Amino acid sequence: MTKVGSNSGSVSGDELKSIVERIERLEEEKQGISDDIKDVYTEAKGRGYDAKVLRRVIAARKMDANERQTQAEVFDLYLAALGML
Amino acid sequence: MTKVGSNSGSVSGDELKSIVERIERLEEEKQGISDDIKDVYTEAKGRGYDAKVLRRVIAARKMDANERQTQAEVFDLYLAALGML
């Protein structure tokens, strides 16, 4: 049951306000970082890199090496089954 | 575990092909409808309507149809606690 339900229609404005503001503050920071990331991609693009591929590289690095290998194998297996290899 | 893992590296090409083709067929149809929608927007634009606003009207109506009031009481209560009402 929620706080709302458990106290008959009254909520501490201060407590709630604090929570909301903390979240909003964090989301601002997060947005700032997202913007920074975007900037780096833009810069990379300016230097001649292909942003799309760059994203795939980052994603690949994030993946555990073994997992990556496994997925690649399954992928090829499916292509082979479809006669595409 | 995936099919791949469970049968030592072999996949029925026919079954997979059937699945893939069904999906591709459906995606084609879907694309066709997307094109139709785009056509309507284009036509509307030709008649002087603002496509951007049109989209917002559609979105608003969808929200209407769905819930619009779901959880609204609790929501208003929170807004009130924040001094926003």
Next chain:
Amino acid sequence: MTKVGSNSGSVSGDELKSIVERIERLEEEKQGISDDIKDVYTEAKGRGYDAKVLRRVIAARKMDANERQTQAEVFDLYLAALGML
């Protein structure tokens, strides 16, 4: 300028309604097909296929063969430059 702007605040309700309803009708159909696609993925999963990889296979097939090859080469090139190959 939009229709709205060009006729001093009046819009033909019938014409607009027709447009909106046509779009909504099409979007319903589209949603239905999306649901169908989801069903096929669910079924495939039930048969042991890895849905994630399946999506990649579909995407690969959609891509022009040459373009795919090019992207793969660039991808490997980047990995090599990073000492990951």
Next chain:
Amino acid sequence: MTKVGSNSGSVSGDELKSIVERIERLEEEKQGISDDIKDVYTEAKGRGYDAKVLRRVIAARKMDANERQTQAEVFDLYLAALGML
């Protein structure tokens, strides 16, 4: 054309590495903040708040801050034409 295409198959590992690492660093920070946000929601939940509603409150405030009234006149006009006001 990408850097790749323009230099016959070779990419400066150092430059690329720098770019990739900057992005990865930023994404780490971003993830950390996401975790912080999640923590706040968890804490709020522990105090009896409904996380789902909280999210809607935050979203509503964001819309407030942004525009809320952008294009609203045209929008209302269309709604009126549709008999929705």
Next chain:
DNA sequence: CACTGGAAAATGCCGC
């Protein structure tokens, strides 16, 4: 033809 903004897809999370 690059950029912005909006739609679509994919991923991840939370609940049962």
Next chain:
DNA sequence: GCGGCATTTTCCAGTG
């Protein structure tokens, strides 16, 4: 553990 939902990310069309 799985399905549904919300968020995030990716893609694409419209615009200057």
